[in-house]
Amino acid sequence: MWSVGLLAYAVAVFHRSSLGVAAVEAQERFSAGASAVSLFLVLQLAVYAGLQVPVGVALDRFGSRRMILAGAVTMAIGQLVLGLAGNVPTAVAARVLVGAGDAMTFISVLRVVSAWFPGSAAPLITQLTGILGQIGSIVAAYPLVTLLHATSWTSTFLGAAATGVLVGVLVLVALRDAPDGAPRPVPAGLAELRQxxxxxxxxxxxxxxxxxxxxxxxxxxxxxxxxxxxxxxxxxxxxxxxxxxxxxxxxxxxxxxxxxxxxxxxxxxxxxxxxxxxxxxxxxxxxxxxxxxxxxxxxxxxxxxxxxxxxxxxxxxxxxxxxxxxxxxxxxxxxxxxxxxxxxxxxxxxxxxxxxxxxxxxxxxxxxxxxxxxxxxxxxxxxxxxxxxxxVLRHRRQLRARLARDGVVLAPLHAAVRARLRGGSAYR
Missing domain, CATH: 1.20.1250.20 (MFS general substrate transporter like domains)
Incomplete structure (x- = not known):
């Protein structure tokens, strides 16, 4: 399951990075200056960041499979529009779609990690997800640029859109939210979502x-x-x-x-x-x-x-x-x-x-x-x-205060290191 989610995330990173490596060609195609092209990136990041909380709430309601599928399809549509775009407003709208689909992907894959791996393995798998997902940026930097120089703008981004469609099909066929018997998301009303x-x-x-x-x-x-x-x-x-x-x-x-x-x-x-x-x-x-x-x-x-x-x-x-x-x-x-x-x-x-x-x-x-x-x-x-x-300092104090109420009191770091070296406990 994780490999399917990882592939979906890598393709999302590929879509995210695809315009950055084609910035010069974008300026030529849309007769735009550097500031206009940089607007694509700013809006894409703004949409990505702005949708994180709504996407997170939707993820808790609908599950990873649906959200990753929706993200793949949305990014594919964005790349399709970008491939056919002939002016800056249309290209901006296309990158907004890519940012929206990208926003649905990573945290949904992290939920797959939490569902399929025990607690001790989850931190390592989370790190590997972030690392291996960057393969998408490498694909954008090399094969996509090569294809762009060998063919045309439209052919390149229609090909990029096709990868999104293929990932969507794979997610639909092969991905499951959680192992059999695990709790499933329970539909909640607006009041429950707010709470x-x-x-x-x-x-x-x-x-x-x-x-x-x-x-x-x-x-x-x-x-x-x-x-x-x-x-x-x-x-x-x-x-x-x-x-x-x-x-x-x-x-x-x-x-x-x-x-x-x-x-x-x-x-x-x-x-x-x-x-x-x-x-x-x-x-x-x-x-x-x-x-x-x-x-x-x-x-x-x-x-x-x-x-x-x-x-x-x-x-x-x-x-x-x-x-x-x-x-x-x-x-x-x-x-x-x-x-x-x-x-x-x-x-x-x-x-x-x-x-x-x-x-x-x-x-x-x-x-x-x-x-x-x-x-x-x-x-x-x-x-x-x-x-x-x-x-970090403020909320670490709050978290440690709650842990103390639960009976877990952390010794100062220097005392914990000494205790560890002497074979003692890091708690007191």
């Missing part, structure tokens, strides 16, 4: 999951999705080949780190926040060194930055682990939806803020950005790190 969403939000585990996703995800996403390449090439003066290699390294690091984080979360579930703080400190500290470096940063330092940013995506998966362990099965969808809002809203706002600062510091409509403009622009990240850190 369930309120209960999900009141749960400290949901909120620490949201802020975990926010504080760990956005920096790597902003770098990989839009502003990393121009920063490396225009700001730091690297060749396009070197910049592309660094972005590839970012993905590869995530693939390596994810399983390790999954195992750590499974082994020490009550210490997950330590991993979150470690990723946050490493990311903010490395960025600080890069931004304060006199002149252009040396290549080794940029490699370190990219390696650290590669931990951001796997780190954000810890947020979903909080949602899984702290919410009952009937609220898994809405809890995952709430968590998924955090990182993508922060990413969207950071993308816009970085662009705004670059525009303010760059004369006219030039894209010849100076290094000091990039430094000022990337400094907006500190605001989102502060917000995320405050949220």
């Amino acid at each position: 369930g969403l309120r209960d999900t939000w009141r749960e400290p585990g949901t909120r620490i999951g949201l802020y975990t996703h926010l504080v760990t995800q956005f920096s790597g996403t902003v770098f990989a999705l839009l502003w990393g390449y121009p920063f490396l090439v225009v700001g730091e003066g690297l060749t396009s080949g070197t910049a592309a290699a660094l972005l590839t390294l970012l993905v590869l690091v995530g693939m390596g780190v994810g399983p390790a984080l999954g195992r750590l979360c499974a082994r020490w579930p009550l210490r997950r926040s330590v991993l979150v703080f470690g990723i946050l400190v490493a990311t903010a500290s490395t960025w600080t060194v890069v931004l304060l470096w006199p002149g252009r940063a040396p290549l080794w330092l940029l490699v370190v930055l990219v390696v650290v940013l590669g931990t951001n995506g796997p780190g954000s998966m810890i947020g979903f682990d909080y949602a899984r362990t702290e919410n009952p099965a009937e609220r898994q969808g809405s809890a995952s939806g709430v968590v998924n809002v955090g990182g993508f809203v922060a990413s969207l706002l950071t993308i816009l803020a970085v662009g705004a600062v670059l525009d303010v510091m760059t004369p006219g409509a030039s894209t010849d950005y100076r290094l000091d403009a990039f430094r000022a622009a990337f400094s907006v990240q500190y605001l989102f790190w502060a917000v995320g850190l405050a949220g």
Whole structure:
């Protein structure tokens, strides 16, 4: 079951990434400037983030199979419209459909993971889902671009739409929500849905999951999705080949780190926040060194930055682990939806803020950005790190207070480490 869900998610990532690798061709086809093409991405992310909670509520009501099927069909329609589009408004509408279908997929696959795997295996499978799903971006970057150059815009995106149809058929035939005998979603009225969403939000585990996703995800996403390449090439003066290699390294690091984080979360579930703080400190500290470096940063330092940013995506998966362990099965969808809002809203706002600062510091409509403009622009990240850190700390206190009322009192980390080394208990 997981392999079917994983394939559906990989294809969703493929659809999500398909326009980004065809940005130049999109400008030519629609006679649009870079700002108009970037609008496609912003709206797509906005739709994705805005639909997370409604999709989560629907997921709890209708189950994974229906939601993944609906997502595959919606994305296929979006790619079909994009392939036939001849103007910017139609293309924007197409990407909105892709964003809507994409929004239905990932958290639905996470519910499949929760239903089919025991608790100890779920963190690792969740990490593998996020990692292996990125194969879709590789397919977008290479085979799709090759097809685009060999054929035409319409043929390429009609082919992309066909993959969505094939995935929909596979989901319809092969995917089941849960093993035989497991509880099924019970249709609920509007009042019950509202109450369930309120209960999900009141749960400290949901909120620490949201802020975990926010504080760990956005920096790597902003770098990989839009502003990393121009920063490396225009700001730091690297060749396009070197910049592309660094972005590839970012993905590869995530693939390596994810399983390790999954195992750590499974082994020490009550210490997950330590991993979150470690990723946050490493990311903010490395960025600080890069931004304060006199002149252009040396290549080794940029490699370190990219390696650290590669931990951001796997780190954000810890947020979903909080949602899984702290919410009952009937609220898994809405809890995952709430968590998924955090990182993508922060990413969207950071993308816009970085662009705004670059525009303010760059004369006219030039894209010849100076290094000091990039430094000022990337400094907006500190605001989102502060917000995320405050949220994690606040809701960790609330979660630990509830655990204490249930009889689980965590010793301070240093005492827990000493106790572990002496063969004692990490609790008191």
